[in-house]
Each structure stands twice: as C-alpha cells, then as structure tokens.
Amino acid sequence: MKDKSINEIRTLLNQHEGELTRNQKIELEQDPRKGVQALWKQWCKRKEQESLKHERYIEMSKHEQACISKGYRYIAGVDEVGRGPLAGPVVASAVILPEDFQIIGLDDSKKLNEKTREELYEQIHAQAISIGIGMKSAEEIDRINIYEASKAAMMEAIEDLTVRPEYLLIDAMKLPLTIPQESIIKGDAKSNSIAAASIIAKVTRDRYMQDLDKKYPHYSFNSNVGYGTSQHLEALRIHGITEEHRKSFAPVSEISGKQLTIFDDK
Secondary structure (H helix, E strand, O other): OOOOOHHHHHHHHHHOOOOOOHHHHHHHHHOOOHHHHHHHHHHHHHHHHHHHHHHHHHHOOHHHHHHHHOOOOOEEEEEEEOOOOOEOOEEEEEEEOOOOOOOOOOOOHHHOOHHHHHHHHHHHHHHOOEEEEEEEOHHHHHHHOHHHHHHHHHHHHHHHOOOOOOEEEEEOOOOOOOOOEEEEOOHHHOOHHHHHHHHHHHHHHHHHHHHHHHHOHHHOHHHHOOOOOHHHHHHHHHHOOOOOEOOOOOOHHHHHOOOOOOOOOO
C-alpha cells in the first residue's frame, strides 16, 4: 500500500464492499501515515457496523423462519403508525417479503432517520412480494376511537395485499381474522416483516402529511406530521381546527368546544 497515495487508498476502501486480503489489512495497519490510519479506522468501523446490522437481520428473521419451518410461505408483517398525533389519519401496512430477501437495516421506523427510512422504503418496494396499505381518517378515528381505527386500518392493509397471506405477524395487536396470526409486543424491533410494514406505513403517512401542509400551511404538518408540538398548538389556538384534526383528542376537543371557526384554505 505504500506505493499508493492517500487518495488512492481512500478510493480503494470506499469502493471495497467485500473483505480485504490479509496482506492488505497488515499493510494498512502498519502504514505510518496518519491519513492512512484515519482511513483504516473509518473502514474498520464501517465494517463493524455492517456486521452488527447483519447479526440483527438474522435475529429479526427468527419469527419468519419459525413460520417457514411450519410450512407457511406467504407471511405478512403488519403494523400501523399515527396513533398519537392530533391530526391526520392512522396508516397501516401489510408486507409480504420473499424468503430470500436481502434488506439489511430494517428496524422500528421511529428509530430510523428520514433518509434511511426512504432508502429502505424503496428497497422494500423493490423486493416485496406484496404490499398493502390501510388508512382511517380523523373523522373515522373520532367515530370509533383510535384503537378500533388502528385495527380497521390493519385489516384494510391485509385486504389490500395482492397475495393472500397464510400467516400474520402483527405488532402488538390481535385481529378478528381467520388467518393464523401472532401478536408480537414491539414487533417492529423484533421481526423484519413487521419492521418493513412499519417503514412503509411511516413513509406513506409522512408523505400524506407533507401534502396536507400545502393545504393547511399554518399548522407545520410537514415537520410535526400532526403531533402536538408547541407550534401546532399555537396554530390551533389562532386558526382553530381543520377537517383533518381529531376532535376526540385533547386539546383539539377543548379548542373545538370554544366554537372556533374551522380553518378553510379556500
């Protein structure tokens, strides 16, 4: 490696997706140049992170592998997002991944930054056998309550699948369906299929709220996605509620009770 410049070594390490040879590692470890040592440490850290992600991928495949060992082929992970916000729908997704899928880094969507979620969203769409979406509006949430609306959105997402699932892995929920199922507490951090559903639901809902921000710009839906931030609450006090607000949720219910005019962008 001593015959290579630091820039050449940087290019080599950035492009090297597989393992370095034993001799290459020894040469990099023993290279006295500080710049090379910095690059070597960065590469080692990156490989360690990749190894940890792969180990987690294997760990999060256990529920799916248990289903496969019982003869199930089409296993759908099911999850929802948006129970807590003051505005917008609750969105659910059902995802059936193939047995040989390769998506490293799946996790609870809340733990991932936006860039990572978007990247994984695209990978899931590219590899999934089928993806279903279910959505229940603020009006529906007010009518039947958020728990029942979440269940209804999940069942809608399952119905939206183009392939009928043979088994369901569901995040902390039992559904009144005849399909065999398992409810897993914190399933979006324990099952790749549920994590995939969590990411699809999260990105779908976030995009919905970003579009809604164009219609109702006073509420900063593009940044708070409907949650009760101080800025959102101040906008509610000034402008009142919209048709997208959940009137059964405090403090929306308190504000709507004051007979404030519902904001209309027309």
